[in-house]
Amino acid sequence: MDSRFDMSDVRRLERHLARSIPRARRDARAVVVRGAVNIKRDWRANARVSAPKHAPAYPGTIGFDVAAYGRDVIMATIGPDKGGAQGALGNLLEYGSVKNPPHRDGGRAADAEEPRFEAQMALVMERVLAWDI
Template sequence: MGVDWREFQELIQDLEDVPETAGKYIRKAVQVTATKVKDHWRDQAKGLPHAPAFPFSITYDLKGFQGFGSTVLSAEIGPDKGRRQGALGNLIEFGSVNNAPQGLGQAALNANEADFATGIEKAIADAHREKNL
C-alpha cells in the first residue's frame, strides 16, 4: 500500500529548526493518527459476511526511539495474523482470483492523511511553545 505523502515531505523540509522537545509531541500525533486509521479500517471492515471477526484483528504497533537529539517513530497498522481471521488481511485488502480487492486499509490511510499533517504541524507548534516558555 502507499500514500501520496508529497505535502508531508514538504512539511518535513520546512522543519529545519525543530526543537529537541518535538519528539514527544510528534509521537502523540503519530499515535493519534494510527488509532484513527485503525478505527476507520475496522469500521469499514464491519459487516463482511465471510469475515465477521476480521475487523477485530486490525491493530497497530507504535515503535520509537528518542535520544541523542532525534526521534525515530513508526506505526504499523493492519490485521494481526495471530488474531481470528487476521490472516485474511491480504486477501481482503488486495483480493484474489475469487475475490475483488477491498482496499479498506488504503482508504483508511487516505482518509487520515490530512489529519496527520495537521497533527504534525500542531506538534511542532507545541514544541516551539514549550521551547519559548
C-alpha cells in the same frame, strides 16, 4: 568596517530549540499514536461494512503497534493480526485476488487520516519554531 557580530539572538534561538526539541518528540509521538488509533478505528468500521459474510471476526483482528527507532523516528504499524481469528485473510481482503476485488479498507482509512496527520505534525513543528525575537 567593524568585524564584530552580536550572537545574542543566535544563543537565544539555540536555547529555545534545546528546550523545544524534547517537547516536539513527545508531541510527535502523540500525533503518531492518535493517527494509528484513528486508522485502526476507521479500518475496522470499513471492514465491518465490506468484509464478506464468511469473515465476521476479521475486523476485530485489526490493531497497531508503535515503535521508536532512536530518539527521532517513531513508526506505527497498523493492520490485522495474522495470529487472530481470520486475521490471515487481511492481505486477501485488502488487496484482492484473481477472483476477489480489493476492499481497500485500510487504504481508505489511511487516506482519510493523512490530511489530519499532516496538519497536526505541522502544528507541532510550528510550536517548535515559534519564538519571540
